[in-house]
Amino acid sequence: MSFIPYDRPVRAAFVGLGRIYDLNVRAYRDNPDVEVVALVDPSEERRGQRGAEWPGARTFASAADLAASGLEVDAVEGLLPIPLHADGVVELLGYGWHVNLQKPMCNDLATAQRMLAAAADNDRVLRVMENYLFYEPLRKLKEAVESGELGDVSGYHMKMVASGRGGWDVPASSYEWQFQQMKRGRGILVFDDGWHKLATAIWLFGPVREVRAWVGSTEVFPTIEIDAPTTIVWEHENGIRGVWDITLAPDMYLRSDYYTNDERWEVTGRRGYARVNRCTGRGIQQPSLEVYADGEMRSYHALDDDWASSFRDSGRHWLRWLHTGEGPLLWSGDDAVNVLRFALAAYASSALGGTGIDPAALE
Numbered sequence: 534m535s536f537i538p539y540d541r542p543v544r545a546a547f548v549g550l551g552r553i554y555d556l557n558v559r560a561y562r563d564n565p566d567v568e569v570v571a572l573v574d575p576s577e578e579r580r581g582q583r584g585a586e587w588p589g590a591r592t593f594a595s596a597a598d599l600a601a602s603g604l605e606v607d608a609v610e611g612l613l614p615i616p617l618h619a620d621g622v623v624e625l626l627g628y629g630w631h632v633n634l635q636k637p638m639c640n641d642l643a644t645a646q647r648m649l650a651a652a653a654d655n656d657r658v659l660r661v662m663e664n665y666l667f668y669e670p671l672r673k674l675k676e677a678v679e680s681g682e683l684g685d686v687s688g689y690h691m692k693m694v695a696s697g698r699g700g701w702d703v704p705a706s707s708y709e710w711q712f713q714q715m716k717r718g719r720g721i722l723v724f725d726d727g728w729h730k731l732a733t734a735i736w737l738f739g740p741v742r743e744v745r746a747w748v749g750s751t752e753v754f755p756t757i758e759i760d761a762p763t764t765i766v767w768e769h770e771n772g773i774r775g776v777w778d779i780t781l782a783p784d785m786y787l788r789s790d791y792y793t794n795d796e797r798w799e800v801t802g803r804r805g806y807a808r809v810n811r812c813t814g815r816g817i818q819q820p821s822l823e824v825y826a827d828g829e830m831r832s833y834h835a836l837d838d839d840w841a842s843s844f845r846d847s848g849r850h851w852l853r854w855l856h857t858g859e860g861p862l863l864w865s866g867d868d869a870v871n872v873l874r875f876a877l878a879a880y881a882s883s884a885l886g887g888t889g890i891d892p893a894a895l896e
């Protein structure tokens with residue numbers, strides 16, 4: 534890849550103006566690194582609604598229309614439904630645009646290879662954004678681990694309760710493609726949201742050598758099954774073990790400005806532990822990070838623990854990266870494939886009744 538950093542504001546287009554645009558757009562506001570030149574969505578209503586904020590940007594019903602318009606674009610923010618990621622990314626890269634894609638990258642390894650090949654063939658950068666790596670309480674958790682104050686790490690525990698009441702409205706159209714994904718065995722909790730959780734494990738403790746999983750399902754409406762209860766356990770190459778437990782609480786009200794996930798991350802060391810108490814929702818109303826060692830608890834009361842800020846900072850990182858080309862992309866296409874392998878290993882293990890699977894051995 535012969536990437537040449539930009540010495541001027543990046544000319545960017547949004548492709549997909551749905552629910553998550555509301556958070557991704559935060560990186561683009563008041564950011565001298567970028568000029569928003571185009572907004573793309575087949576929905577005229579969304580183009581009108583989103584376009585009001587960017588009077589200098591042109592709107593298009595499709596990426597093909599944008600490409601045909603002759604408008605110069607350097608990079609796109611790809612906010613497409615998951616089933617459109619693969620063909621969408623190949624198309625966007627083919628127009629000569631760098632792509633910052635939402636997760637999950639795609640459903641299988643062959644498709645991931647097709648997407649990476651499209652980036653290489655077009656000499657463009659494919660980033661698969663991972664906003665959780667920019668969530669300040671999780672960044673501080675990582676700092677606590679790396680500082681050594683917890684002692685050597687003994688284990689990593691994540692918990693997620695998906696509650697059915699509260700939070701922001703999600704359009705019915707978003708659920709339509711999520712249901713398609715579920716029918717393909719790529720559920721909303723393990724695969725879609727799970728992508729973030731598995732990513733944090735790799736980010737904190739490196740490559741994974743074995744995964745064991747028990748993926749369950751619960752019918753919430755006739756023919757609609759949600760992929761919980763599920764438990765995934767794994768071992769990193771450095772010997773640290775992790776566990777992620779997913780529970781469904783369809784009747785539980787959870788206060789949230791976004792989705793209604795009650796989440797916890799806890800790293801236990803030989804001397805103490807560090808725990809992030811919440812993220813997307815406002816479940817535990819305590820400081821978002823607590824660090825315990827030697828009989829003393831340190832609580833972080835002033836972190837930017839608004840989940841939306843992680844989108845702002847992830848996007849800013851990308852737009853800055855396009856000016857420098859330096860440092861990790863968080864994530865590159867190859868990094869994202871490792872997250873995909875982790876998820877696919879969980880499915881393979883569960884299908885075999887919980888047998889240990891090496892993600893690197895999957896074909």
Ligand SMILES: NC(=O)c1ccc[n+]([C@@H]2O[C@H](COP(=O)([O-])OP(=O)(O)OC[C@H]3O[C@@H](n4cnc5c(N)ncnc54)[C@H](O)[C@@H]3O)[C@@H](O)[C@H]2O)c1
Nearest residue numbers: 549550551552553573574575576612613614615635636707
């Ligand atoms: N990082 C996170 O925590 C997070 C959270 C939610 C969603 N997401 C991801 O964001 C992506 C979008 O999710 P969403 O919830 O915004 O979905 P959504 O259904 O609300 O929005 C998708 C938008 O894409 C538009 N669209 C459909 N086909 C298109 C095309 N060919 N070209 C351009 N636009 C097209 C739709 O009209 C819609 O406006 C998905 O990949 C999802 O997994 C990530």
